Amino acid sequence: MSFEFFAPCPRGLETALAAELAETAQQRLPPGALDVGAEVPGGVHFRGNWAGGMAANLHSRIASRVLLKIAQQPYRSEQDIYALAREQRWEQWFSANETLRIDITAIKSPLRSLEFATLRVKDAICDRMREKSGARPSIDTAFPDVRVFAFLTAGDCTLYLDTSGEPLFKRGWRLDKGAAPLRENLAAGILRLTGWTPGTPLFDPMCGSGTFLAEAAQVALDIAPGLTRSFGFERLKQFDTAAWRHLKSEANTARNTAQSKVRDLHIYGSDISDLMLEKARANFTRAGLGNVPLKQLDARNMTPPEDAPGILVANPPYGERIEVRGRNARGEARPTARDRDEDGEGFRRADTDAPDAEFFNAFGDALKQRFTGWRAFVLTSDRKLPGQLRLRESAKTPLFNGALECRLFRFDLIAGSVRQRPAAGAADTGNEA
Ligand SMILES: C[S@@+](CC[C@H](N)C(=O)[O-])C[C@H]1O[C@@H](n2cnc3c(N)ncnc32)[C@H](O)[C@@H]1O
Structure with missing residues (x-):
């Protein structure tokens, strides 16, 4: 039927x-x-x-x-x-x-x-x-x-x-979340848009609770996203238990066969927050993903995790959700949300944009100077991001993170031809992809 x-x-x-x-x-x-x-x-x-x-x-x-x-x-x-x-x-x-x-x-x-x-x-x-x-x-x-x-x-x-019950982005293993976690299905879709395939180095320098990394590791280890959860169809009269048992048993076999790859994932993460990294580690353990190397590091100081070029993916903090952390060039701590948001709109005022711009300038420099040959994908709702990174995007894809309209910017960091752009706020000339 x-x-x-x-x-x-x-x-x-x-x-x-x-x-x-x-x-x-x-x-x-x-x-x-x-x-x-x-x-x-x-x-x-x-x-x-x-x-x-x-x-x-x-x-x-x-x-x-x-x-x-x-x-x-x-x-x-x-x-x-x-x-x-x-x-x-x-x-x-x-x-x-x-x-x-x-x-x-x-x-x-x-x-x-x-x-x-x-x-x-x-x-x-x-x-x-x-x-x-x-x-x-x-x-x-x-x-x-x-x-x-x-x-x-x-x-x-x-x-x-x-037929699903709980939405499918609830995989059943993520209990520890940060302030602005990415939904698992959005992260998985973005990974597919990057063209990443298992074996290619993947690095998220602002990994938070580790959603990109966990989704990628599950692809590499052939772990079906719904393997450990239940579904709405199990409650329906038409539920075909024999067919379901067969599908699950094949998915379990696929996961067991791919287990040998667990030591060789080429998937790496870092974040400035130790607390976030602890959450990520707890999530990976619950999801059976082995040891994804994680480092506590300011993204401005990042270096490639492997010699071979790969794919960098990140969703940095942005005004609407949370703020960039770390110290500015003079070693001063950034203003906190409370300091900046007394009038309820501080995040969006031009004069308070400055600390974030400084962070993204430095992040862009790190990409240009140390990530030659890599492709970087950055998800943000801030359309001025390429200007702040002083990089010209190769493509930008409109995506929705819940109700928030975002862009996935792609930067090809090709040797000798990193396409620079002069300043934040420059005219947006990239193609929609
Ligand atoms: C929007 S969250 C990323 C969420 C993540 N994709 C997840 O699924 O949980 C942004 C992350 O950037 C981190 N962050 C903020 N400032 C940073 C900095 N200077 N260097 C590295 N990470 C930073 C925050 O700790 C936070 O975990």
């Missing part, structure tokens, strides 16, 4: 997700189990059987969820949505003993209240279940057994049953 699925992902990673799903289909499934369809802003459609849906949950590092399409129809009012939800055979998917949560996302919907629309979907499903089984499921917004998603456009309502 074939189903239609939709896998949402952080905006900007749709093509990377489509490529990843196609790889899963080709390398881990029989033909026809998962056929990748259209990319749309915020996700990728695919068709497949139950094993295809489960494999996408188990192996996708980039998707946020895997949703099973139940119905799609034009609507004008909440009553139309109620009628559509009421006529679906929910009882074939779950029983009234299961707890339920409904979420609605809308783009250009004419409805006045999405809250009311959410209530109507809930009423429709509960009324249907009571009619068919004599009992209504209860609602649990914190830890539901079953989640239903409704997606509204200007004219269409689509109902989905979630």
Whole structure:
């Protein structure tokens, strides 16, 4: 039996997700189990059987969820949505003993209240279940057994049953986070955009809790991102336990086979904060990633971890989230968030930009002087970053870190041809990639 699925992902990673799903289909499934369809802003459609849906949950590092399409129809009012939800055979998917949560996302919907629309979907499903089984499921917004998603456009309502449960970026091993950790699926998508492959040196000089490093190490060690967590589909009546056992057993074999690579990962990190490095170490241990070398170091003093050039990736602190730490050229400590934010907007005032600019000037110098042959990728919401680094980007890719619009800047540090730019704030002339 074939189903239609939709896998949402952080905006900007749709093509990377489509490529990843196609790889899963080709390398881990029989033909026809998962056929990748259209990319749309915020996700990728695919068709497949139950094993295809489960494999996408188990192996996708980039998707946020895997949703099973139940119905799609034009609507004008909440009553139309109620009628559509009421006529679906929910009882074939779950029983009234299961707890339920409904979420609605809308783009250009004419409805006045999405809250009311959410209530109507809930009423429709509960009324249907009571009619068919004599009992209504209860609602649990914190830890539901079953989640239903409704997606509204200007004219269409689509109902989905979630097969993931907790979002897929929750891999089950990260307990220790910093102030501004990167979501695992955004980090995994960025790694794919960098073109990094296992064996190439990878270095994150502001690694924080180690998200880039952990995602890369899991790729190198062939550890399926969902290997140690549970999924929403395990609660559904259609759950195919035999097919699931088979997929998990193959994923366990792949991980065991790749274990011998654990001593030779070529993956390195550093951060100015010892506390962050402790968190990173604890995360790596929980994720079974062996010993990724980590150093406490100011990124301005960084040196390449290996002779062979590789890929440097970082998401430095930026104003909206946290601040750059360390001392300035005169040895003075940087002002703290409290010092700078008395009026609630201190981070964004031009005169307080200076310390960060000084840090990024020095970071740019370190890249130019010591990282010849490397490719550096920096994720930031600050479009002035190339100017502050005094480097011209080779490409910039728009990406969303939650609601925050960012750019992934790429700098090719080719010998003798490092493309310099004169000063911060210079006109932005790079290409969108
Ligand atoms: C946005 S966080 C990075 C988060 C990380 N990608 C993660 O997933 O947890 C920025 C990191 O830069 C570090 N940092 C700040 N100033 C630094 C400096 N001068 N040198 C090196 N690291 C610094 C902070 O300690 C923080 O961990």
